[in-house]
């Protein structure tokens with residue numbers, strides 16, 4: 031059994047200080063294995079994005095540990111590795127919207143992720159094309175993001191997230207801007223990626239209709255993570 | 268993949284207009300440098316073309332260009348007697364401003380030492396050199412006097428017989444060439460009434476003193492033409508130009524002439540230095556100051572535009588950081604845009620200059636070395652201008668992507 035894709039322990043995040051202090055995460059621990067897709071649910075303001083961005087190494091916690099692929103990466107706010115290098119080598123991201131660079135074509139948006147990780151331009155281009163085909167947006171490779179539909183944009187974003195074969199993919203409400211049919215397609219893509227490419231995938235979502243794609247679901251409430259028992263039947267209301 | 272070019276293509280409007288503005292500013296910077304070179308060229312043109320080895324001028328002065336110099340025309344003959352001197356010419360030069368056909372006509376009147384010097388050395392573009400001792404002139408094209416045109420100067424009328432191009436005096440006024448005696452006549456022309464008054468005054472002065480009363484014949488002399496009065500000096504010239512014999516020892520000739528207390532001697536190079544250190548120097552500093560200011564303004568404009576272009580794509584930069592792009596990639600994006608703006612502006616300045624500089628009222632001489640140093644300056648200011656944007660870009664946090 032290889033090391034988990036990500037493991038966070040006793041995360042705590044406090045925004046601001048004094049009378050403006052907000053405790054966004056109280057005490058959160060979570061482990062996601064490679065090849066596993068986990069859904070994260072919870073009311074607005076419960077701290078989901080804060081947990082996800084802490085794992086994404088762009089919003090360091092006040093205290094707690096973050097380990098990715100078995101390597102200790104963050105100890106509280108302290109970086110134990112070069113975070114930017116770690117992101118490009120091991121992580122992939124998809125957010126709700128505006129994931130793409132507007133002046134680059136679909137292909138270039140994927141290609142740039144490979145090039146910043148030192149892939150030669152030619153190889154990067156070939157691999158980017160391959161990924162776009164894999165995600166079913168190969169024909170749109172030469173289009174700028176404005177010319178793509180919301181669903182196509184998210185597929186390109188997923189392609190970019192996959193570019194460097196990350197061990198962990200983090201997605202924050204990736205389907206919020208999509209209609210339910212396209213939302214489901216994207217969710218199924220994430221499941222496919224987790225299972226076929228052996229990546230750990232964490233998806234924050236509000237969409238209760240697509241919960242069946244997840245291997246496991248966690249609920250966030252008031253800055254705490256609650257594991258949903260596997261026995262509980264998946265709602266499809 | 269080059270991000271800078273792709274972003275510019277996406278944002279081309281603003282980039283193009285700013286580059287256009289920078290191009291115009293740099294064109295002015297280029298033009299000012301060219302005007303300075305033009306000043307030097309025009310200031311020294313006559314000194315160069317006249318082809319003298321030594322300039323003999325009034326003792327103690329730095330004439331004839333930097334200040335007024337007056338020497339007797341007969342000095343020409345004294346100088347000719349010095350061993351090693353091949354030839355000596357009288358030099359008369361003064362600027363006049365008259366009205367011709369209802370428009371102001373400002374020109375430099377240049378005397379040629381007729382008959383030895385008929386202006387064979389003057390590069391004519393049309394017409395011919397002087398053929399007679401009086402009433403002919405060669406005019407520069409910048410004066411807009413056609414061949415055959417009759418110009419009244421003083422009491423006489425002169426016909427334009429030849430044209431030069433680009434022959435101007437130290438202030439940029441067109442040159443005209445006359446025989447020395449015509450040039451002097453133009454210079455010392457006085458109205459008839461003034462002549463009559465002067466004769467009457469001479470007579471009155473003479474009557475006041477004893478010799479006038481004792482020698483009544485003198486009174487008649489005094490009322491006659493000034494040329495017939497031995498006590499009055501002959502017209503004076505500005506300088507005498509010395510041409511040395513081939514192989515003559517310039518230093519020896521100079522040493523001989525320097526022993527004459529009534530004159531000063533300068534080489535052609537010294538004459539040029541006098542011109543440049545005197546009249547051109549202030550213009551140079553003035554133009555230099557403007558160039559520095561314009562370069563600073565260009566830097567600020569480039570910096571501000573690069574900064575706003577950076578602010579516009581700050582989320583994209585945050586996204587690049589999120590996916591792990593190194594600072595070099597981000598800084599390079601901004602630096603390259605700044606350099607492209609500078610480079611295009613510079614190229615534009617050059618192209619616009621090619622078309623506009625020839626129409627400037629004064630000569631613009633754009634030299635290769637000036638182009639190269641301006642190119643280097645543009646390189647430096649573009650780099651400096653990118654620093655503000657780079658500083659901003661490097662400070663942005665990757666999680667800015669999420670706060671949309």
Ligand SMILES: Nc1ncnc2c1ncn2[C@@H]1O[C@H](COP(=O)(O)OP(=O)(O)OP(=O)(O)O)[C@@H](O)[C@H]1O
Nearest residue numbers: 045046052054072073074075076077078079080081
């Ligand atoms: N940068 C910040 N500064 C101060 N408080 C913040 C900041 N970001 C989030 N918070 C607060 O932290 C808490 C958790 O926010 P978070 O964005 O993690 O919630 P969420 O579960 O993602 O909500 P949503 O479902 O609306 O996206 C909220 O009370 C929010 O107001």
Ligand SMILES: [Mg+2]
Nearest residue numbers: 078079080202
């Ligand atoms: Mg959120």
